[in-house]
Amino acid sequence: MVTVTEVKGVGPVTQKLLAKAGFKSAKKLAKARSADIVLLTGVGERRASMLIEAANALLSVLEASSEKPSAKGGKKAKKPKKKKSKKEKAKQAKKAKKMKKSKKTSAEKNSKDKSKKTKKK
Numbered sequence: 001m002v003t004v005t006e007v008k009g010v011g012p013v014t015q016k017l018l019a020k021a022g023f024k025s026a027k028k029l030a031k032a033r034s035a036d037i038v039l040l041t042g043v044g045e046r047r048a049s050m051l052i053e054a055a056n057a058l059l060s061v062l063e064a065s066s067e068k069p070s071a072k073g074g075k076k077a078k079k080p081k082k083k084k085s086k087k088e089k090a091k092q093a094k095k096a097k098k099m100k101k102s103k104k105t106s107a108e109k110n111s112k113d114k115s116k117k118t119k120k121k
Contacts, residue, residue, distance in 0.1 A: 001025050001027075002025060002026040002027065002058065002059065002062065003015075003024065003025060003026065004018050004019070004023055004024060004025065004026055004029055004055070006026060006058060007026050007029060007051060007054045007055045007058055008054040008057075008058070009047075009050060009051055009054050010051065010054075014041075014043070014051075017041040017042065017043065018037075018041060018051075020040075020041075021037070021040035021041045022040070023037070023040075023041075026055045026058055026059055027055075027059060029051060029052065029055040030052060030055035030056045030059055032052060034048035034049040034052055035048075037051065037052070
């Protein structure tokens with residue numbers, strides 16, 4: 001069940017008003033008439049229609065995302081991970097080592113530049 005707190009524009013105060021009026025789910029809110037919401041909660045007509053539209057939009061997005069076809073009955077299919085060969089692992093390690101070394105040298109250069117500036121002053 002999708003609660004009304006997940007609907008855009010519903011904060012804690014509006015949620016309490018809607019809950020007291022019987023609108024605890026986004027589905028109930030989406031099916032409601034704006035006049036009923038105005039009457040039961042005291043929010044304005046424009047705000048009531050905005051909440052209904054937001055609830056409908058949320059439900060349509062959730063329905064669309066759950067209807068996507070997949071390989072295994074409703075669950076997203078995972079791509080199998082490609083195993084790296086020893087050569088690829090070695091290349092990756094070498095690259096990481098090189099990056100680490102370049103970071104050290106750039107940090108050393110920065111510290112040397114700072115010490116030169118302080119000596120000149």
